[in-house]
Amino acid sequence: MNTPTRTTVLIDAQAFIDSLPDAALILDEEGNVQLSNRALEKQLGYSPRELHERNIGFLSSADTDELLVLRAVNDLSADAVARLRNGKSIRVQVTCAALESSDPPRRLVIIRSAQQLLELHPRLMEVSRLATLGEMAAGIAHELNQPLSAIANYAQAAKWMLDSPPHDAAEIKESLAEITTQALRAGSIIKRLRALIQKGESQRETLIIDDVINEIKDLLATEARLKSVRLIVLLEPDLPPVVVDRIQIQQVLLSLIRNAVEALENTAREHREVKVRTALRRDGSIEVAVADTGPGVTVAIEDRMFLPFSTEKQSGAGLGLPMSKTIVEAHNGALVYRPNEPRGACFSFHLPAARGR
Amino acid sequence: MTNTTSTVFVVDDDDAVRRSLSLLLQSAGLSVEHFASAREFLDRYDPYCPGCVVLDVRMPEMTGLELQEYLNVHGAILPVIFITGHGDVPMAVEAMRHGAFDFLQKPFVDQDLLDTVRRAVNQDRGNRVRLQEHDAIKERLVSLTPREREILDLVTSGKPNKVMAAQLGVSQRTVEIHRARVMEKMCAGSLAQLVRMVMERRQA
DSSP: OOOOOHHHHHSOHHHHHHTOSSEEEEEOTTSBEEEEOHHHHHHHOOOHHHHTTOBGGGGBOTTSOTTHHHHHHHSSEEEEEEEOTTSOEEEEEEEEEEETTOSSOEEEEEEEEHHHHHHHOHHHHHHHHHHHHHHTHHHHHHHHHHHHHHHHHHHHHHHHHHHSSSOOHHHHHHHHHHHHHHHHHHHHHHHHHHHHHOOOOOOEEEEOHHHHHHHTHHHHHHHHHHTTOEEEEEOOTTOOOEEEEHHHHHHHHHHHHHHHHHHTTTSOGGGOEEEEEEEEOTTSOEEEEEEEOSSOOOHHHHHHTTSTTOOOSSSSOSOHHHHHHHHHHHTTOEEEEEEOSSSSEEEEEEEOBOSOO | OOOSSOEEEEEOSOHHHHHHHHHHHHHTTOEEEEESSHHHHHHHOOTTOOEEEEEESOOSSSOHHHHHHHHHHTTOOOOEEEEEOTTOHHHHHHHHHTTOSEEEESSOOHHHHHHHHHHHHHHHHHHHHHHHHHHHHHHHHHTSOHHHHHHHHHHHTTOOHHHHHHHHTSOHHHHHHHHHHHHHHTTOSSHHHHHHHHHHHHHO
């Protein structure tokens, strides 16, 4: 005689999945929905009634691989694109578990949107951002030291000129003007730094990606300079705007460029190059690519590099890439890796262009 | 060929730091030339030009340390003063190990900078004078005949004329004549001076 499973005895399956905070489904072996929960209705828009006995395949976004979600379901955990009831598509993470004692076999599927992941882990994101900044502290200190040194030099030069008449008033004035310029330069470094450190609500603005990059260009240049890496920034003019959280996207850029610079540590100096490039993709989305000329990513690492805490580096928490991926996906974009030609790694992300233009 | 005024060569890729540093040194009455990269400096570099180099350790492409190594390999005698930022201690140590004259941390105290630069310039001047002396001594030594050379070696090792005469199988008078010729050819006013010249030659 069959022993009833403990769960069926203890609680009703529908009540169980309804109590989950994430969108959840129970599928049969063919991938047909047996049960779905309230969170799923709230997040994706489908009621349990309309999902019942429908194949999970319909969840796949129309503009992507039809079987994406289904394939995701066959893995333990995977990224997919889900189609909402209102026709929109969003990036999701699908986690799947076989309900072991169920007969016939059933699987529990949990769907989390990238946005939801971010909302669930605001603190994690902040830690990651501050960690990135902490690692960059040396560079920032150095960058700030430059205008300060120049100010000290100009002030001392002006003093000496005054001390040894006859002096040229125009020359002294020029020194004073330079002091102003350099003080403003130091101020703008601090302003940018503050903006990056600032904790705050996620704020979406319609921005030109080139401007977002230009704001942190000096910081990136310092980072590259300190490691004797040639940094080339090629910004495509007249790109359509994107709707982004400026700080989050800058965090992604910092993270990708830092990784690229670090990857060049054992590369001969004359071959150390990081190229940041923006472009308009054929599908109308905006791409930002960060390519380096380092050793590239081995297959073993490629499989794990987007997972948290799987860092290969001596320092760092191993959150940079997973966090970047989550951020980009929360912006309805995607972050991908491809080998760089002829050598090295290229990480690129693309974001949809702002609508209504 | 030999330029008599010493020049301070400032090499730094940061425009503001380089220009302000040059102005500061100029306002203290020094002759300054500045370069945005190690490469630019090397294009202009003249081994006969006296002075010193003020070099940023961190620069793209060719770093300050690499430029120092290049100068060392090519036998340059120009003293090198390194400018470092915070946290560049390991680099500074490395630079000193390779014979850097000194290093200065940004931002500088004007008097420290000036003192260091002046010391470097003076050392360079002294080095160049000494090098010229060495060359002169070398030329004088070459002008000696083999017998005079023998006498020189014996004189500077402290042998009296009588002993030398016996050793060489000549008269004391002959030794005295050779000895006077050696002193004259070496432009030595005293035995002590002659010994010093020979010692310096050996050290060089």
